[in-house]
Amino acid sequence: MSTTTVDPATSNAPEAALANRARFASLVQRQGALAIFVVVVAVASVSFDSFASQGNITGIAVQASFLAMLALGMTFVIMTGGIDLSVGSVFALGGVLAAWGSQHGTLAAFVLPLAVCGAIGLVQGLVIARGGLPPFIVTLAGLLFARGLLLLLSDEGATTYKVPRGSSFRELAQGELLGIPYPVILVVVFFAIGGLVLHRTSYGASVLAIGGQEDAADLMGLPVVRTKVLTYVASALLAGFGGVMIASYTSSGVTILGVGTELEAIAAVVLGGTLLTGGAGTVLGTLVGVLLLQVIKNVINQIGSLDSDWQSVVSGTILLLVVTLQRVLTRGDRT
């Protein structure tokens, strides 16, 4: 062995320095949104007395919780190198089905939407993973399908299903524990599980490997098809569950919800530092992305004189800013 060992000094020093550099770059990549988030929150707290009030903070958290569910699923999808455009519609469909189901008991309010949304995800996943069709097209079809189904169910939106008065289903989103609303607790729990799944299970490892280099993942013997199918099922289930939560929160199935929400979810994921090409990212970053978007909305509402259309303008600008920042800071770094 003595003659074949590479002199550590030759190979180690530059490798280590590069690795440190890489860590710094990826830190920036992940925490860029966090930095902006902190700044926005700080400025808002100083500028508006009402911003830092407990009521407002809780409001932001609850409002963000629905998008957070969608964005969690989207994070996994994007990490496999895919995209899921159907989640906005699936989210709305889940809400309507939950409100309808709640008229037949709380169990039905959960089972019905999750079964239908899960099935939509399963079909999309199978067509993408087995059929090899592009996720963009398949989930665009899913978007149209779910929206159509929802309109059929609600007679083109004419019928709004109500959650019965006194139904325990209302508790899901309206109840609270120690002053913390259930949706917020659910989000925290789901994201903690999501993080664990991504970094500490073989499913999560497959997700990252597929997004990083799909043909290599296949040659390494990873279950590529199964992983992708599972990911689209999970994404649809999470979107459906977001719908269940919002039905409980509004006590009804609101048909006009979820239009364009899939794009918001994608924005949150990208803000959170997940590579749109897949293979790297964190669920925590996504959560920060979701909160940032929600805080921007809130701040613009606080500035009473501003039209709510400014929400999109500002969100879009910040998205561009963060992505540019990530790009600039990680460029020229690869050897």
Place this chain on the structure above:
Amino acid sequence: MTQHSSAATAAAAGVGDPVLQTVGVTKSFGGVHALKGVDFELRAGEIHTLVGENGAGKSTLIKVLTGVYTPDGGEVRYAGETVHFRRPADAQHVGISTIYQEVNLVPLLSVARNIFLGREPRRFGLIDVGAMNKRARELMAELGIDIDVTAELGRLGLGSQQMVALARAMSVDSRVVIMDEPTSSLETAEVETLFRVARGLRDRGVGLVFVSHRLDELWELCDRVTILRDGEWVHTGPMTEMTRLDLVSKMLGRDIEEVRAEGATEFGSSHLKAGEPALVVSGLEVANRLHGVDLTVRPGEVVGLAGLLGSGRSETVKAVYGALKARSGEVTVAGRKVRTGSVRGALASGVALLSEDRKAEGIVPDLSVRDNIALAVLPRMSQAGVVSEARIDALVDTFMKRLRIKASSPDQKVRELSGGNQQKVLIARWLATEPTVFLLDEPTRGIDVGAKAEVQGLIDELAEQGLAVVLISSEMDELVEGADRIVVLHDGHVQAELDSTDLSSSELLAALAGDREPDSQSPSPATNQAAKQAPTQTEGQHA
């Protein structure tokens, strides 16, 4: 090698029994018959090499053996029983681990992740990251590679990545280990390590398949050989009964006498090196990598860059080409200063780089052979934005013939070519640009003996016409015979400069080893040393 599986116990039994076999296997891709009824037999406890020209069907056979492709006809047998692997995972589960030709790992994940993907150590059902990193560190240490296992794989050089692939293959107990050109991007020291590991596995009863275009390695390592030619089985027999001439003639399907008539490498004698330097590099620095490299190349001169893994050879040419950002230093081409850090600037002043990692940095897999070759000349071949199709066709045709690129037509996607033929396409692309300075990083990597000579001949010819060439090669012979002068790099700076006229490859190796240990116990450069009587061949169609 601590994991236990049923494969481990089985491996102990029956050394010498066939473990993996094909009987009359055929495989076609559209009109291309890649395998035409191939019989192959791997025994437990042997190292078996598959030999053949670029495009002979070696990688295809390996993919049929491991479930990547299903054969069109014939059958695959494992431990005596007919098997139908439907995907790579099926083959892995029964104890076949494979290092495919191109490094097939995930660049964005850490080294440790890559080693253990799909079978990570767990605790309480969850991946035990600490244990994973620790075992990865042990494995890499066993291979004598000192790298941070938590670093992203994509940041390592190709050689280190290859060693990670080896560590991955070692980390499971297998009955069969298949390695498709594992040494093509390795240095002598790493090759020795790989051989040590391979012999260790063989002694434990594992059957190994080994592919390499560095023919000397075959005698050093392998017990038996199977030769393929154009998708057909030609010969199987013990390595010891095979002379080099015999092997090459069987593989090319030509007479021994004909092969014998040709020389060792196609490089001619030294070139004239007059006039103003074509390339002057001074004080080139790249963060953490290069600490002031100076280099001068005159027109018509071939300067070799030598050094160990991590010495900064690839980085030097990349920085000259502008693909790596230089912190300081100057690059002058034909008397004019080139802006560093700009590939466009370098290209415009006539610098071309044939990069080491063709997959990541060169080839466009989904474009045709024709388009890949024409890519870099398009600006020159077009007049007022209109491209002359006929001129491009003529150019593509010339290079495909000259380099003997094996493709069904110029319109075939490069993705579908064999590894060696992809490399030839890249070489053709850069040669077509008629550069002033040509930086060649492992130009003959993965190229068969015949085509290797052809490439060497081309380089020589171009140098005679006044091209300045910088040549990197981990094959000492290629460096010593191809270069007029050799610059030895160590740890990012120039350590020595050698005149290669009277240099032998062993002397060069000694010079390289010299900076490692004061009394290196004969650096045992068995690789490439026996190569002197080594005849290679060409079509002999030099202009």
